[in-house]
Amino acid sequence: MSRQSLSKAHQKITELSWEPSFATPAQRFGTDYTFDKSPKKDPLKQIMRSYFPMEEEKDDRVYGAMDGAIRGNMFRQVQERWMEWQKLFLSIIPFPEISAARAMPMAIDAVPNPQIHNGLAVQMIDEVRHSTIQMNLKRLYMNHYVDPAGFDMSEQAWANSYSGTIGRQFGESFITGDAITAANVYLTVIAETAFTNTLFVAMPGEAAANGDYLLPTVFHSVQSDESRHISNGYSILLMALADEDNRVLLERDLRHAWWNNHCVVDAAIGTFIEYGTKDRRKDRDSYAEMWRRWIYDDYYRSYLLPLEKYGLEIPHDLVEESWNRIVNKFYVHRVAQFFATGWPVNFWRIDPMTDEDFEWFEEKYPGWYNQFGRWWEAYNRLRYPGRNKPIAFEDVGYEYPHRCWSCMVPCLIREDMVVDKVDGQWKTYCSETCHWTDAVAFRPTYQGRETPNMGRLTGTREWESLYHNWDLADVLKDLQYVRDDGRTLIPQPHLDLDDGKKLWTLDDIRGIPFASPNIALNEMSDEEREQHVAAYRANPNVTA
Amino acid sequence: MVIQDESKRRSFPKPEFTDAEAGAVDFPSSESRSYNYFTPKKKRATVYEDVTVDVQPDTDRYLSQGWIYAFQNGPGGYPLEWTKLESADWHRFRDPNEEWEKTIYHNNANVVRQIQQNLENAKKAGAYDGWSRGWTRFVERHLGAWMHVENGLGMHVFVAAQRSGPTNMINTAIAVNSAHKMRFAQDLALYNLDLSESIEDFDGSAHRSTWHSEPVWQPVREVVENLTAIEDWAEALFTTNVVFESLVGVLFRSHLVMQIAARNGDYVTPTLVGAGENDYERDLKYTRELFAMLVGDPEHSAANKRTLQEWVDKWAPRCCDAARELQPIWSQPQEKVITFNESWSAAVDGFRSLLTEFDLEEPKELAK
Numbered sequence: 001m002s003r004q005s006l007s008k009a010h011q012k013i014t015e016l017s018w019e020p021s022f023a024t025p026a027q028r029f030g031t032d033y034t035f036d037k038s039p040k041k042d043p044l045k046q047i048m049r050s051y052f053p054m055e056e057e058k059d060d061r062v063y064g065a066m067d068g069a070i071r072g073n074m075f076r077q078v079q080e081r082w083m084e085w086q087k088l089f090l091s092i093i094p095f096p097e098i099s100a101a102r103a104m105p106m107a108i109d110a111v112p113n114p115q116i117h118n119g120l121a122v123q124m125i126d127e128v129r130h131s132t133i134q135m136n137l138k139r140l141y142m143n144h145y146v147d148p149a150g151f152d153m154s155e156q157a158w159a160n161s162y163s164g165t166i167g168r169q170f171g172e173s174f175i176t177g178d179a180i181t182a183a184n185v186y187l188t189v190i191a192e193t194a195f196t197n198t199l200f201v202a203m204p205g206e207a208a209a210n211g212d213y214l215l216p217t218v219f220h221s222v223q224s225d226e227s228r229h230i231s232n233g234y235s236i237l238l239m240a241l242a243d244e245d246n247r248v249l250l251e252r253d254l255r256h257a258w259w260n261n262h263c264v265v266d267a268a269i270g271t272f273i274e275y276g277t278k279d280r281r282k283d284r285d286s287y288a289e290m291w292r293r294w295i296y297d298d299y300y301r302s303y304l305l306p307l308e309k310y311g312l313e314i315p316h317d318l319v320e321e322s323w324n325r326i327v328n329k330f331y332v333h334r335v336a337q338f339f340a341t342g343w344p345v346n347f348w349r350i351d352p353m354t355d356e357d358f359e360w361f362e363e364k365y366p367g368w369y370n371q372f373g374r375w376w377e378a379y380n381r382l383r384y385p386g387r388n389k390p391i392a393f394e395d396v397g398y399e400y401p402h403r404c405w406s407c408m409v410p411c412l413i414r415e416d417m418v419v420d421k422v423d424g425q426w427k428t429y430c431s432e433t434c435h436w437t438d439a440v441a442f443r444p445t446y447q448g449r450e451t452p453n454m455g456r457l458t459g460t461r462e463w464e465s466l467y468h469n470w471d472l473a474d475v476l477k478d479l480q481y482v483r484d485d486g487r488t489l490i491p492q493p494h495l496d497l498d499d500g501k502k503l504w505t506l507d508d509i510r511g512i513p514f515a516s517p518n519i520a521l522n523e524m525s526d527e528e529r530e531q532h533v534a535a536y537r538a539n540p541n542v543t544a
Numbered sequence: 545m546v547i548q549d550e551s552k553r554r555s556f557p558k559p560e561f562t563d564a565e566a567g568a569v570d571f572p573s574s575e576s577r578s579y580n581y582f583t584p585k586k587k588r589a590t591v592y593e594d595v596t597v598d599v600q601p602d603t604d605r606y607l608s609q610g611w612i613y614a615f616q617n618g619p620g621g622y623p624l625e626w627t628k629l630e631s632a633d634w635h636r637f638r639d640p641n642e643e644w645e646k647t648i649y650h651n652n653a654n655v656v657r658q659i660q661q662n663l664e665n666a667k668k669a670g671a672y673d674g675w676s677r678g679w680t681r682f683v684e685r686h687l688g689a690w691m692h693v694e695n696g697l698g699m700h701v702f703v704a705a706q707r708s709g710p711t712n713m714i715n716t717a718i719a720v721n722s723a724h725k726m727r728f729a730q731d732l733a734l735y736n737l738d739l740s741e742s743i744e745d746f747d748g749s750a751h752r753s754t755w756h757s758e759p760v761w762q763p764v765r766e767v768v769e770n771l772t773a774i775e776d777w778a779e780a781l782f783t784t785n786v787v788f789e790s791l792v793g794v795l796f797r798s799h800l801v802m803q804i805a806a807r808n809g810d811y812v813t814p815t816l817v818g819a820g821e822n823d824y825e826r827d828l829k830y831t832r833e834l835f836a837m838l839v840g841d842p843e844h845s846a847a848n849k850r851t852l853q854e855w856v857d858k859w860a861p862r863c864c865d866a867a868r869e870l871q872p873i874w875s876q877p878q879e880k881v882i883t884f885n886e887s888w889s890a891a892v893d894g895f896r897s898l899l900t901e902f903d904l905e906e907p908k909e910l911a912k
Contacts, residue, residue: 008737009734009737012733012734012736012737012748013729013730013733013734015733015749015751015752016691016692016695016729016730016733017695017696017699018692018696018752018755018756020769020772021769022765022766022769022770023766023769023770023772023773024769024772024773025700025704025772025773026704026772026773026774026775026780028704028707028708028775029707047730047734048652048656048723048726048727048730048731049656049659049660049727049730049731049734052648052649052652052653052655052656052727053653053656053657055649055653056649056650056653059645059646059649063646073565075564075565075566076561076562076563076564076565077559077560077561077562077564078562078564079562079564080562080564083564094599095599095600095601098599098600098712098715098716101706101715101719102600102706102707102715103707104703104707105703105704105706105707106707108699108700108703108704109704117699118726121698121699121703121722121723121726124703124706124719124722124723125648125719125723128644128645128648128716128719128720129645129648129649131595131599132595132596132644132645132716133595133645135594135595135596135599136591136594136595136644139579139591139594139595142577142578142579143566143577144565144566145564145565145566146563146564146565146566146567146568146569146574147571147573147574148566148573148574148575148576148577149572149573149576152573152576152577152578152579152580153579153580153581154579154581155579155581155597155598155599155601155606156581156598156605156606158601159598159601159605159606159607159608160606160607160608160609164609165609165612168612169612169613172611172612172613172620172621173613175620175707176611176613176614176615176620176621177613177614177615177616208557209557209559210557210559211559211560211562278560279557279558281555281557283555284555284557408612444616452616452617453615453616454616455613455614455615455616455620456613456614456615456616457612457613457614458610458611458612458613458614458619458620459609459610459611459612459613460608460609460610461609461612463608463609466608466609483571483572483573483576484572484573484575484576485572485573487572488571488572488573490573497569497571497574498569498571500571503571503572
């Protein structure tokens with residue numbers, strides 16, 4: 001369809017909407033934003049007549065590549081180290097995608113602009129596409145990769161594992177609370193416009209370097225829909241900016257959404273890229289370098305900064321602190337170390353790091369070896385069962401961390417941990433901003449104004465509380481992270497499948513007590529807690 | 545001999561053979577190659593089930609920490625309280641159309657391609673030249689008005705409802721329903737544009753005034769607007785697809801337009817409306833499956849039937865009234881192939897058959 005025809009067709013379909021006079025659509029989801037003074041902004045033009053064939057063509061290419069991968073025995077050359085992390089990633093990502101579909105009516109409810117409604121409805125269909133195409137990719141991995149365990153219980157494991165909640169924020173945040181906070185600022189302005197760059201562009205590049213060209217095939221196809229979504233989000237953002245009353249809410253939401261996305265996406269994708277790859281070329285970009293290019297330069301400098309001309313206060317401090325955490329505070333490496341510490345309660349396997357990995361990390365992140373090197377040597381030494389417990393339960397100088405109540409990634413930059421009694425419970429937060437998120441932002445009032453539509457944090461937010469004082473073997477049985485012989489664990493701290501003696505079983509972890517740091521914190525006296533927190537913050541957590 | 549400049553040497557990853565394909569090693573779970581967290585409807589899970597089931601989690605299944613965000617005045621996630629209907633197991637529902645992305649794009653792309661070809665061909669063949677003035681006015685005003693029905697329901701009933709159902713299978717089926725509605729609405733709008741460009745006195749804006757103010761359409765508009773105002777997602781779905789569509793949608797599309805267009809020299813309109821009708825048949829299949837499951841529920845059957853009966857009793861009279869108000873348009877085309885009573889009788893038969901399927905009583909307004 002020519003551009004002129006498309007414009008004419010788009011103009012025609014704007015005639016479909018009307019101002020109702022008998023009854024107005026149900027307002028299921030509220031917002032504290034107002035759009036009374038907003039000029040109507042058009043997103044990218046899209047009509048169904050060209051949309052469906054375009055997407056069908058994109059699908060045909062994806063499924064053709066999948067057939068080709070199977071016929072070409074792609075799995076003879078995929079790195080197991082990489083594929084194992086896909087068990088976690090592909091368990092998480094279909095939920096945010098389908099949540100984005102579910103978020104669209106929230107934005108439609110909130111924004112009085114039929115042109116945007118049309119764009120959002122098309123986005124809804126896109127998001128159904130993304131969710132199911134990703135589930136189908138995982139199905140292909142399960143069918144053709146050497147170790148299907150973990151893929152086979154994917155949606156169950158994601159819903160009951162300690163790591164699922166980290167990813168689940170990148171989904172529940174789209175569909176809960178204030179409609180604009182959720183479905184516009186968090187989902188579109190920050191998650192889709194900024195962080196899909198590392199999710200859907202940087203990470204697939206790393207997959208290809210590890211022999212997996214299906215992840216780029218699927219995710220680049222997904223990413224090609226994102227420009228329309230970004231356009232939807234930007235149109236709504238400009239409409240919101242037209243009303244001065246929205247400014248304080250926008251600034252709140254940009255801070256919350258930026259920081260939460262940094263906490264959860266950088267934790268997960270940073271780990272997959274840095275610890276899932278076997279490509280250790282020194283001139284290969286590190287996650288930090290990718291982040292600088294895709295998020296700092298492409299998003300922050302090109303998209304976020306120009307919003308200042310509208311008088312909006314941009315969270316420069318949080319962008320800089322995110323960069324600081326990634327480059328100077330080893331955020332990604334601490335997360336990877338935590339995932340590996342927690343290997344017995346994973347549903348995937350984690351390959352030990354080698355000398356080649358050490359050398360690359362030291363080159364890219366000077367000081368890495370002094371902080372993490374000896375711990376990974378211990379991980380390697382303790383990888384088989386028989387003579388030792390899993391590394392988390394051996395004394396290797398690593399203190400198991402507290403969980404951040406807001407972002408649910410543990411408080412790994414220990415000196416930054418904030419402790420406060422909120423809603424009658426002592427809680428730990430990874431940072432001042434995460435403390436602000438719970439104690440200030442997600443509340444029914446904000447800076448003196450009523451915010452009755454803002455969401456609130458709920459659930460059993462510290463996963464470890466579910467299994468406080470359980471036997472570790474019983475935890476694994478309850479989670480069902482056990483292979484089909486009824487005793488061998490799905491998670492393993494290595495990739496050696498060819499010798500059954502090297503595989504950990506329920507018997508190897510029986511008798512090990514599991515504990516919740518938050519329950520312990522709340523059982524302490526004030527004095528004990530102060531001492532504990534001071535020691536926690538001061539502990540460099542380095543293996544001797 | 546070429547001496548390569550080291551500074552210009554390309555750097556690229558070096559994939560290696562790893563033998564990580566299925567069957568390379570035998571170990572526990574090495575043959576566990578199906579999603580094992582749900583029970584398929586048949587012996588083996590379909591692709592549709594594999595890519596849909598449990599993607600939206602549930603605290604009654606595996607979501608052990610609960611929903612981690614909530615609305616200020618209520619729970620988060622997908623609360624069961626968002627409909628009055630209850631189920632012993634909402635997860636039993638499977639879409640009989642097995643819709644996932646491949647089927648969505650395959651089916652809808654086929655429809656839009658076929659429609660575009662039909663319209664291009666119609667222009668070349670001068671298909672509109674033989675239209676009578678009466679038929680042109682009918683298409684311009686009444687078929688034109690119908691595009692609003694499809695778009696309003698697609699955008700504000702179905703897009704809205706797919707946020708609220710308790711399982712991914714339900715919400716995805718509703719999302720596909722909304723895509724059908726909006727595509728059909730746009731098909732009609734773009735057809736209207738085509739006709740404006742092809743027929744000299746075709747008024748491409750008449751559909752708006754007809755929909756906004758022509759008396760015969762106001763009761764339909766009133767019902768449609770009220771359908772969009774329903775908060776209970778299942779009530780919105782049931783009353784739209786079962787009550788409104790049977791008594792008004794099918795009446796207009798199948799038992800009027802499809803019956804009379806050809807006799808009025810129009811072989812183009814039925815190809816569009818037929819596609820919309822086919823969509824509705826498809827969407828009715830999942831709707832019947834869902835509500836049949838709920839009326840047959842082992843624990844909540846009686847209560848669900850009572851609720852559905854309330855909805856039928858509340859909405860059927862409004863839809864009957866709206867349908868009857870449309871009666872004058874049956875006499876407007878030059879060729880009056882079918883009477884309103886014949887069309888109405890056929891529509892009511894379809895509605896009665898659905899009520900019987902759900903074991904619901906017929907409202908007295910049908911007999912009028």
